[in-house]
Amino acid sequence: MLEHALLYDAQGQPLLSGKLNASREWAEVNAFCNRVYMPLAARPLVAGSDPNATLRTLSIGRIVLSRFCFGVPTKADDFDPSSGNIIVVNTMRGSVRHPLGDGVSIDTQPGDSYVVDCSRTDYWNVADGNDLQFNLTIPHALMEETSHRWYGFVPEDDLWTKRLVFGRGPSAWLSLLDYATRSVDARSEGIASPLIERRIEETLCLELLRGWAEQSGLNLETGARGAAPRYVREAERLMVEQAHEAPTVTDIAAQLGISTRSLSEGFRRFRGITPHDYLTARRLDGLRKALERAAPGETVSSVAAALGYVNLTAMTVSYRQRFGESPHQTLRSRPMSS
Structure with missing residues (x-):
């Protein structure tokens, strides 16, 4: 599984032809790591040794996929938390040592999948030099969006600080990665359909979130939702029902007979986001x-205006961040009635 990931597409056509796919120069390898993962420090464990690196990368939506190895025993650390990225390391060959917790580490073997949120906890790894990794770089913000969209809340750092192995051997996760890489088309070096790309991005995040939470002992089906007080749940209901009327958070709080501050504190504690972010979403x-x-002849401006949007530029930026495409792209790709 994943033997041909980022090498060939489903039709057997080579991917990334003409791109930098390997290097024996530390400057090139470090530049690749800083661009694909985040700023970090990498140094060979055998002084003076040159890398024999594999450097292949493609993106699916906001997720960066990479086929990578240093090619010599190497330690990487000082991962920059300000990058806001989560790293998933899927070991394909050899072994890679990672931290868990309380001074404990683990050597992942072929088929093992390890996850760490570098925006929430420190990280290092030691590659044995015979390893080959298939990695994912995922913005923390994207995982939060996925959790909120599917489960109605954002987990607290009890989840994000967990560094762990969530899959071993042949797994549904690796099968999903295999499917995702087979969906890449060599002619475009991406996925031809934006809709399919968006769905694969979301499915990858959702499956990662599920496996991560399961290994952490977090029940996403109940999570913070069951513990939230009634006024938070009522606020969510009102925001959904009245979204087309463009209410403010102050309007919602007034309807519940509570202060805006109380509503904000409730969302922060039980949902991990602000009521403004929830309402915006x-x-x-x-x-x-x-x-x-939308009916034929309708425009983005007319549809948005009917829902109370005034600043179309700001709306477009927020829309693209949430859905990975512009409102105009959604309008153009809508199914047309016969």
Whole structure:
């Protein structure tokens, strides 16, 4: 599984022809790591040895896939937390040592999948030089969006600080990665359909979140939702029902008879986000549905105006961040009735 990942597409056509795919120069290898993962420090464990690195990378949405090895025994550390990235290391060959917790480390073997949120905890690894990794670089913000969209809350750092192995041997996770890489088309060095690309991005995040939470002992189906007080749940209901009316957080708080501050504190504690972020997301969800159902002749401006949007530039930026495409792309790709 993944033997041909980032080497060939499903039709057997070579990927990344003409790109930098290997290097024996530390400057090139370090530049690759800083660009694909985040700023970090890498040094050979045998003084003076040159790398024999594999450097292959493609993106699916906001997720960066990489086929990588240093080619010599190497330690990497000082991963920059300000990058805001999560790293998933899938060991394909050899072994890679990673930290777990309380001074304990683990050597991942072929088929093992390890995850660390470098924006929430420190990280290092030691590659044995015979290893080959298939890695994912995922923005922490993207995982938060996925959790909130599917489960209604954002886990706290009890989850994000867990460094762990969440898959071993043949697994549903590796099968999903295999499918994702087979979806890449050599002609475009990406996935031809933006819709399919967006769905694969979300499915990867969702499956990672599920496996990560399961190994951490977090039940996503109940999570913070069951513990949230009634006023938080009622606020969510009102925001969903009234999203098309463009209410403010102050309006919602007033309807519940509580202060805006109390509502904000409740969302922060039980949802891990602000009520403004929740309301913004629900309004964007409503806009997306309206664009997908728009009648012939309707424009983004007309649909957005009907939902109370005034600043179309700011709306477009937020929309692209949430859905990975512009409102105009959604409108153009909507199914047309016969």
